[in-house]
C-alpha cells in the first residue's frame with residue numbers, strides 16, 4: 001500500500017465509473033450523490049424494499065448509512081446487502097450515531113450479523129462503541145475513545161470481521177492485522193455536517209474498483225483528505241469550504257495523489 005497504488009486506483013475509478021448504490025440519510029443524500037460524481041463514480045439512491053435488491057445488481061458497490069434510519073429502511077438495507085453478498089458486490093456500512101441510541105446500535109449489529117460488510121467506516125466514537133472499548137457518541141458526533149485508536153480499530157475489525165476505516169485527524173484503516181494510517185485531511189472537514197457520510201461514498205467508489213477493500217478504503221481517505229487540504233487553502237468558512245471540497249476532489253489527479261499522499265503502513 002503506497003501512494004502509487006492510490007494514484008492507480010483513482011485512474012481506474014475515473015476510467016470505469018462504477019455505479020455506487022446508496023441507501024442513506026436524508027440530511028446529506030445530495031452531498032453523497034455529488035461527491036460520488038466528483039470522485040469519478042456514478043451514484044444512485046434507491047431504498048424502497050421493492051427495488052433495493054434489484055438495483056444492487058447493476059452496482060459496483062453498496063453504501064449503507066443509518067444516519068436517519070427507520071425500521072423499513074433497515075429492512076431494505078438487509079435485502080440489498082444480502083443480494084450484494086450473493087453477487088460479490090462490496091458493502092460499505094456507515095454506522096452513523098451508533099452508541100447514541102439503542103435503535104442505532106442494534107441496527108448496526110443486525111446488519112453486521114446478516115450481511116457480510118467489506119468496510120465499516122465510522123468516526124472514533126462509533127468505532128469505539130462497536131469495538132466494546134468505550135467510545136462515546138452524542139447525536140452523530142464522536143466524543144472520543146477511551147483507549148488507543150489503533151488498538152480500538154483493530155479490535156473492532158476482529159470483532160466484526162470487516163475492514164474498519166476509523167476517521168479522525170489521522171484515519172486508521174485496518175483488517176485487524178494490517179494497519180494503514182492516513183494523514184491527509186483538514187480540521188475544516190470537522191466543521192461541516194456530512195463529511196463522514198461523504199467519506200463513505202468516496203470509500204464505496206474506490207472499493208468498487210479495488211481488489212482489496214483495505215487498500216480501496218485507505219486510498220479513498222487519502223483522496224478525500226487531500227481534496228480537503230486543497231479546499232481549505234481557498235475557503236473563507238465552512239460553506240465556501242464545502243463548495244471547494246467538491247471542486248477539489250473533481251480536480252484531483254492521480255499525479256497529485258502520487259506526490260501528496262500521506263500514508264503509513266504500520
Ligand SMILES: Nc1ncnc2c1ncn2[C@@H]1O[C@H](COP(=O)(O)OP(=O)(O)OP(=O)(O)O)[C@@H](O)[C@H]1O
Nearest residue numbers: 123167168169185186187189190193194195196197
Ligand atoms: N481534525 C481533523 N483533521 C483532519 N481531517 C479530519 C479531521 N476531522 C475529520 N477529518 C476528516 O473528515 C472526514 C470525516 O471524518 P469525521 O470523523 O469528522 O466523520 P463524522 O464525524 O462521522 O462526520 P459526519 O457525522 O459529519 O458525517 C474524514 O475524511 C476525516 O479524515
Ligand SMILES: Cc1ncsc1CCO
Nearest residue numbers: 025027067068140193194
Ligand atoms: C446531522 C445528521 N443527523 C443524522 S445524519 C446526519 C448527517 C451527518 O452524519
Ligand SMILES: [Mg+2]
Nearest residue numbers: 123189190196
Ligand atoms: Mg466529524
